[in-house]
Amino acid sequence: MSLQSLASAPSLRKGMLGTALTISSDELDDVVLKAASRRDAHEFSLQITAAWTRFNLAALEKEAARLDRILARVVSLAAPSQYPAACEIAPLLDDARALDSALLSKLNAEAIGPEAVARIAPVRKFASDPRTLRANGIAAFVTAELDRWKDFFDNIESNPLTPEQRLSVVVDEDATLVLAGAGSGKTSVITAKAAYLVKAGIRQPEEILLLAFAKNAAEEMSERVEARSGVPIVARTFHAIAYDIIGIVEGSKPALADHATDDMAFTNLIKQILKDLVYRLSEVSKAIIQFFAHFLVEPKTEWDFKTKHDFYTHMESQDLRTLQGEKVKSYEELQIANWLYENGVEYEYEPVYEHKIAETGRRDYQPDFRLTESGIYIEHFGVRRQKVADGSERLITAPFVDRDEYLAGMDWKRKVHAEHETTLIETYSYERQEGRLLTGLAEKLAPHVTLKPRSPDTIYDRIVELKQVDDFSKLLGTFLRKFKSGGYSLQDCETKSNQMKLGKRAQAFLDVFAPVFEEYQKRLDGRIDFEDMILRAAHYAETGRYVSPFRHILVDEFQDISQSRARLVKALKAQHPNVRVFAVGDDWQSIFRFAGSDIHLMRHFGREFGGAFDGEAGVHRTVDLGRTFRSVDLIAFAARTFVLRNPAQIQKQIVPAGTATEPAIRVVSVSKGEDEAKLSEVLTAVSAALAPEATPATVLLLGRYRFVEPNLREQRRRFPRLKISFKTIHASKGLEADHVILLNADSGRTGFPSEIVDDPLLSLVSPEEEAFQNAEERRVMYVAMTRARHTLTILASNARPSSFVTELKKDPAYGIVAPPGVELEEHGCSECGGRLLGVTGKDGRIWYRCEHVQHCGNLLPACQSCGTALPRGTDGTTAVRCACGATYPSCPQCEDGWLIERSGSYGKFLGCVRYPTCVGKAKTSSGDRSTLTKPRRRNRA
Incomplete structure (x- = not known):
């Protein structure tokens, strides 16, 4: 039996036949020596105990240096000299637990004595409860460090840093996320963080990677860090660092494609590729024409909606324009019209019927189509077939359509044609459901019409003429960039399409995209685009071909990070065990999903970038700056309430810049054609409110789209005391003004929230969709609201105000003020479930439509x-x-x-x-x- 296996000193027990000596072991059954003499048993027990004690003390002495080293670091956690980050303390915990398992836990307190027990106790306590000791160490370090660097924090910026900003600088976890709301001074935090790391001796300048998204932002940050702190740290864009990595690994930097920095050139390249494929490859040209003719818009019909309101809202977000150029009322009508055009069958859409119908109390009868050469009419009926219990079939209509009334209308139309002896061809929704709408139409028309199919070239020229190629090229271009940056394959897209049940439209799109992508890659001809740049650099970092010098990675505008950029950051972080990621951003301002940004990377920051400690993954620290230096309370609180209607947004507290002394947010109703006049009224009021001796006030005009920009030259001439500028909301990130005026907050395709949402096809190469309706558009509105320091004025159509405006006006929590005058109410429409809105008609009377x-x-x-x-x-x-x-x-x-x-x-x-x-x-x-x-x-x- 080894001395190491003894669990305790031997025990003696006197019995009738002598003394029993028991030796307890951790490894074997207890050994009992019976009927020994009392003296011999006692002597033997003393010898074993002495040997056991010598053995334990010798074992402890053998690991004394290791114990002392671990003990010193554990004791130092009470007042650490550096932030006890998980990556720094995890190796110490591994050492402590290994020593405890191999030795300390096996040492017997009785054998080694109270002095040795006291010596090993801190290590054993740390091994059993490391989180408490680390948390206490963090608290002690932060308190001392904030005091030690007080003068630095007071003077690094023109105004002393806030308590929250100071905390974010000294916190140095494996991954630190600073939640920087609008106007909370995020640039001050990054500037101070970079300077602090160098001045505190934590890092050398070359060990710090400062990342920004835009070139001008990187340049501004570099200048600011050096000017404020004297520390020469160069901020770089993701593309710049990626390009440098490629140059280091490959020995030279590959040429950058001409279109990489020019969005218009990129879109034009896609358009040219489409055109060349149509004229060169017949199979590809068929796929392209097929998509334009039948899948350019989302193929939803009234059967996909439960209410008229939902159906109409969807239809308004689609541009159902045929190849002939007219706008039709349903997707199935679009299919029919485009099939007729493809096959050279001339037609009129919704012509007035050639015979006058007797007075019916309704408008003139207009069949869906009339074929001009043959005079044949086509009516498309929105009915499907349903089997009933007895095995027979009945015709049914969409959920919100009165079936009896609709079927009566079908009979009436048939009678009209029968009475006037005109030929009527009927098509039905159930034919599309069964996949034979167009083949069935061809069979029905065969006796009456000779088809003269137009060539793909002719049809494509028509598509170009209708300007449908422009938007489709942008869609293809966006898809291509997201496809590359996300590292997707065509198989990935097809699998995701099946999961999302996107159907034939997705397959038709991929049939076009595949040859376009192949041709695009050929035309790069050895050059690279930005997507190649990031992915190639990430690969070199992941495989170790690039050895990173960076130990701190500071990322600005983190809410805009994409999967490919995140992959590069993770690869750089993984190269060394003590690399920290310090991210500053605001998930409330994540508005670039169309460009690849993935808000889930920020929402799951710990999971994506955090460290590991004591069996816990995703270890990170979040600091909420909270305080805004920009907006007064009424604007700051209203914006916070508005964006947090989406429960998925990260909760943040807001401390406003000041208290408003008058209403800060107004909604102004605009009648048709009054946009310029109402804007002038608002600017007049802003200008008149300025004190005579006051400096000119800044006024920022914002639009969801650039086309709403007014005549700035005229407005500036009329209001010389106002510094007036215009930006789209996306371009206004980071800007602020005394007064903000939001233009065209209307409903509609190009309104706000925009109804030209991301095409569902982009979901094949996009992060998971957000469940909350208009989630990103709500964040765009938050960005618009928080550009304002003192007042926010929203101009909205009195006929079609946006749903955002309606929400702001109805909920008292927002404190919105409408100007004096008649404010027309909204009412529900009993016909479709939409809204009845008050408008002023041409006759000067008020109507509700x-x-x-x-x-x-x-x-x-x-x-x-x-x-x-x-x-x-x-x-x-x-x-x-x-x-x-x-x-x-x-x-x-x-x-x-x-x-x-x-x-x-x-x-x-x-x-x-x-x-x-x-x-x-x-x-x-x-x-x-x-x-x-x-x-x-x-x-x-």
Whole structure:
């Protein structure tokens, strides 16, 4: 039995036949010597104990140097001289636990004595509870360091750093994320961090990598660090450091493609590749024409939506323009029109029927298509087939369409053609569902029409003429860059398409993209683009061909980081065990997903960049700067409330720059054609509020798109005391002004939030989608709001205000103020579920019309009594009441209308105010109240 295996000193027990000596072991069963003499047993016990003690003390002495080294570092954690980061303390913990397992845990307190026990106790405590000791060490270091560097923090910038900024500088975890809200002084933090690392002797300048996204930002940061601290640290863009890495590994830097720095040249290259492929390769040209003709827009129909409002909203975000040039009302009509054009069949879309129909109380009949040579009509009916219990089939309509009314409309149209002996060809939604809409159409037309297919070249020239190539080339270009930077393969895209059920459109797109990408890579001809640059550099760092000198990596605007850039940072971090990542950013300002930025890298910062300690992965530290030096309280708090409607955004506290003494956010309603006049009114008010001796105020005009930019030269001439500038919201990042005016906050494709959202195809090469509706557009709005120091004015159409404006006005939490005057309310549209919005008509009267004016057509006059408000029905009554007190009989036919007196061929009667859209009527009576009669329901298919 080895002395090492003894668990304790031997024990003696007196029995009837003598003394029993028990020796306990950790490795074997206890050994008991029985019936020994008392003296012999005692003597033997003393000899074993002495030998055991000598053995333990010898073992301890053998590891004395190792123990002392570990002990000194553990004891130093009480007042550490450097930040006890996980990467620094994890090796110490490994050493302590290895020593504890191999020796300390096996030493017996009785054998080594109280002095030795006290000596090893701190190491054993650290091994068993390292997190507490490290946390205490961090707290002690931070407190002492903040005091030690107080003068530095007071003087590094023109104003002393805030407590939060100071904390972010001295914290030096494996990965540190500084949450820098709008106007919180993030540049001051990076400047101070870089200077502190060098001045404190933590790093040499060449060991610090300072990364920015834009070249001008990098230059500005380099100048600022040196000017503020005297420390010569050169900030670089991701592309610059990547290019340097490639040059070091390869011995020279490959030529950069001409289009790499010119977005227009890049898009033009894609357009040229498309054109060349159409004219050169027949199979590819077919794929390209097929996509333009049938998959350019998202192939959704009314069957994909539960309400009219959702369907109309989707349709307004699509440009359903045919190859012939007209706009159609549904995707299936688009397919039919483009098939006719491809096959050289001349047609008219929605012509007025050639025969006059007897008075029906509705607009003239307009069939979907008329073929000009043959005179044949085509009607496309939105019906599908459904099997019923007895095995037969019935026709059904989309969820929000009245089936009986729609089927009656189909019968009416068939009768019209039968009565006037015109040929009607019918197509149905169920044919597309079954994959035979166009083949079926070809069969039906075969007896009447000779097809004359147009050549791909001719069709492509037409596509160019319609300017559809421009947007598609941008889509292809964006897809290509994201495809390369994300390291995707075509197989990856196809797999993801199947998972997301994007269907034939995605496959049609990939059939075009594959040859375009192949040709693009050929045309690089040995040169590289920015995507190649980042990925090649990351590969060299990952494989060790590039040896990084960097121990601290400081990243500005971290919310804009992409997967490829993150890969480069991780590769550089992995080269040495003690490399730190210090990231400054604001997830509330992450607005460049279209350029590849991945907000999830910031939201899961610890998982992506953190260290490991005591079995815990993703160890990192987050510091919230909180305080804004820009916006007054009303703007700062409203912006915070607005962006946090999305629960996925990281919670941050805001300390505003000051207290507003008057309303800070206003919404101004703009009638059609009044944009310039309303802007001038706002600028006049801003200028008039300036004190005579005040310096000129800065005014920043913001637009979601550049096309909303007004005539700046004229505005500057009229308001010389205002420094007026215009930026798109994306270009305004980092800017601020005394007063901000947000232009065109309207609904619609090019409104705000933009309805030209990322094409779903981009999801094949994009980070996972965010579940919250308009998540990124909400962050764009936050950026716009937080450019303002004192006031924010939002100009919004009174006919089509954006959903953001509606939210801001309705919720008292935002404290929004509308200017004096009549503020027309919004009401729900009973026809489609959208909004009825008050507008001023050409006749000067106020009308309420549905926001989906192209599709719904619900239009109501304001109350005839007050001329401004909209009468609304009351549950349980047959009356419609206005806020002004006027009442009207409700319409028996529709939900929104009411009856007014009209004259007809048979005298006076009560008719709906929505006539001719609604033909609801009632008889007049000689008494005070009207006798309502519900007329026969008219078809409105």
